[in-house]
Amino acid sequence: MTAGPGGTTVGEDPDDTAEPDDTLADEEQDGGHTDKGKAAEGAPAGPAERGAAADPAARGRHRLQQSERSHSVPSGEALTPQEATAVLGAHGAEVVVVVGEVDAGKTTLLAAVYERLAAGPVAGWAFAASESLLGFEARAHFASAASGLSEPDTPRTSRSTERVALHLAVRHANGQQRHLLLSDVSGEHAKGLLKYNQPGDYAPLLRSATHVLLLIDGARLVTTRGQNVALADARTLLRAVAEGPDLRPATPLDIVVTKWDRCGGADGLDDELDDLLAWAAGIWQPVTLRRTAARPSGEGLDELFAALLVPAPARPVPVPLLPQSRRRLHGFVANDGVPAKFLAAAGAVQR
Numbered sequence: 001m002t003a004g005p006g007g008t009t010v011g012e013d014p015d016d017t018a019e020p021d022d023t024l025a026d027e028e029q030d031g032g033h034t035d036k037g038k039a040a041e042g043a044p045a046g047p048a049e050r051g052a053a054a055d056p057a058a059r060g061r062h063r064l065q066q067s068e069r070s071h072s073v074p075s076g077e078a079l080t081p082q083e084a085t086a087v088l089g090a091h092g093a094e095v096v097v098v099v100g101e102v103d104a105g106k107t108t109l110l111a112a113v114y115e116r117l118a119a120g121p122v123a124g125w126a127f128a129a130s131e132s133l134l135g136f137e138a139r140a141h142f143a144s145a146a147s148g149l150s151e152p153d154t155p156r157t158s159r160s161t162e163r164v165a166l167h168l169a170v171r172h173a174n175g176q177q178r179h180l181l182l183s184d185v186s187g188e189h190a191k192g193l194l195k196y197n198q199p200g201d202y203a204p205l206l207r208s209a210t211h212v213l214l215l216i217d218g219a220r221l222v223t224t225r226g227q228n229v230a231l232a233d234a235r236t237l238l239r240a241v242a243e244g245p246d247l248r249p250a251t252p253l254d255i256v257v258t259k260w261d262r263c264g265g266a267d268g269l270d271d272e273l274d275d276l277l278a279w280a281a282g283i284w285q286p287v288t289l290r291r292t293a294a295r296p297s298g299e300g301l302d303e304l305f306a307a308l309l310v311p312a313p314a315r316p317v318p319v320p321l322l323p324q325s326r327r328r329l330h331g332f333v334a335n336d337g338v339p340a341k342f343l344a345a346a347g348a349v350q351r
């Protein structure tokens with residue numbers, strides 16, 4: 001993708017291009033890392049700066065603030081929306097949005113991908129750098145036997161949406177370098193999608209997404225009754241994501257069954273998953289189904305990671321409308337897409 005700094009939101013997109021948003025930050029927020037922050041630095045001096053010029057102590061304080069801003073060092077934790085936006089502006093990045101209910105295995109999956117890359121190249125891509133090394137290490141520690149827990153356990157991800165994205169840079173044997181921002185937000189946020197069809201805190205993430213992973217907790221698929229409930233929930237989630245206003249058309253969506261080590265071979269499961277995939281393909285394209293076990297084997301992770309780096313298919317190019325037809329269509333905005341002939345026949349066309 002060609003993400004440039006200072007992005008727009010879908011609602012404001014003047015030419016309605018099919019590119020994902022290049023900002024993960026709410027528009028009002030400005031952490032000093034965005035171009036808005038840079039623009040502010042170059043703006044004419046306001047009252048504070050004029051005061052600083054007159055008073056040496058104030059001038060010192062002002063300089064200190066400026067230097068903190070220009071020398072800010074990433075904390076190494078998961079990135080804030082502003083920091084993630086700065087990565088998008090500087091390099092462009094794949095924005096991978098992981099959606100799944102509490103305990104679905106989101107954090108463990110991301111930790112396992114990181115560990116897998118740390119162990120050696122995946123599909124020719126080797127770990128190059130990360131601005132959220134501490135965030136990855138903390139997650140990997142709790143998700144591995146090294147944590148000293150009798151059963152490795154990943155702590156629940158905080159409900160906070162202050163730090164939402166894990167950053168990875170990878171380099172291919174051919175010298176190409178790519179960046180990824182992998183969202184890790186609490187499954188609590190999926191409740192809004194599931195119950196009320198409201199994206200809530202997912203909205204800015206989905207607007208920026210270049211890839212969506214919709215996780216199904218494999219631990220819920222062991223019994224037939226569990227399968228019925230979990231797969232019905234997955235359909236509701238998928239519909240909310242796919243039919244909501246945020247996700248751009250043709251964004252690859254992967255249905256990822258987690259904990260395959262626990263549910264693989266369960267009665268009737270493969271047939272149910274085939275049905276789910278066929279149903280999903282009817283409402284979203286492209287869609288893929290994956291079976292994964294982040295632990296103990298890492299099954300399915302290499303294929304999943306390689307898929308995240310496959311260049312996105314060409315997105316539909318919006319057809320430019322002549323001013324005349326734009327005006328006419330505007331009148332029928334509620335019936336957009338319905339042939340005018342049919343509307344005329346139904347007496348709904350107002351001339």
Ligand SMILES: Nc1nc2c(ncn2[C@@H]2O[C@H](COP(=O)(O)OP(=O)(O)OP(=O)(O)O)[C@@H](O)[C@H]2O)c(=O)[nH]1
Nearest residue numbers: 102103104105106107108154157187259293294295
């Ligand atoms: N057996 C098995 N357990 C797993 C696997 N992946 C995750 N788990 C376990 O499932 C539980 C939940 O995993 P998390 O990664 O914390 O789930 P989450 O989706 O991030 O949960 P929230 O952050 O609370 O939304 C933890 O106890 C993990 O150890 C897996 O592949 N196999």
Ligand SMILES: [Mg+2]
Nearest residue numbers: 106107156157
């Ligand atoms: Mg988590």
